[in-house]
Amino acid sequence: MECAAAMPPKSLCVEPWAGADPRRWLVVEWRNMERSQGNVPYALKKQDGWIYNLGVDFIVKLGERGQGRRLAVLEYLTADDEWPGHSHPTEDEIFYVLKGALTFRCGKEEFDVEQGGFVFLPRGIEHGYRIRGDSPAHLLVVTAPAPGPEAGIGWDGFVSGLETTAELRASPPAP
Structure with missing residues (x-):
């Protein structure tokens, strides 16, 4: 099945990462979260965050590009x-x-x-x-620590590669 047919609203498809099953797409979904730029405080409600579906929905609360990479x-x-x-x-x-x-x-x-x-x-x-x-x-x-994207490893390195695509192809939900 193509990713687009199974996508929830306010989501996008990202090609599988190197070494992943090529038949599997990664679904990245907005859930009531605007991207933070820099060192800005914020709060998230239950289920809010960036969703990365790797067979299980990982809800990223902190660790996105631009939010600092200490964790x-x-x-x-x-x-x-x-x-x-x-x-x-x-x-x-x-x-x-x-x-x-x-x-x-x-x-x-x-x-x-x-x-x-x-x-x-x-x-x-x-x-x-x-x-x-x-x-x-x-x-x-x-x-x-969550290493920066230049490291190309770890959660932040993995996520930062997807974020570039997500930022270009997705927009936050309407208020």
Whole structure:
């Protein structure tokens, strides 16, 4: 199916990134958020932010280009029972479990974390998680530092490549 046929309102399609399944499109959607330019305070309501659909909707609360790159804040809800092992060479990750129960793996360590729990996963160590039970997990994730787009790696580097396209092809929703 072509991306345009499945797009929600106020969204756009972006070609898959290098190494992704070429049959899969990435949907970037506005949700009541204007792009911040520079160091400007702002507040977001529930479900507001930039949405990147990677099989799961990642709601980016902070970490977009022009907002500073000290960290990125993401929120997502997933029913996928396991997130495969991966690592980030430059970023630490912090997970706060809003709902659900998970087992996080980091190197040889395992941590059982439930609603209200927190886990820190240092950069450079392979990590992943699996959901325990039948309920989806709702997570708030902080990555730090979020490297600039010149690095071409990490969440901010990945997102900045998509933002250039998004800024050119999308406009904020009407007030």
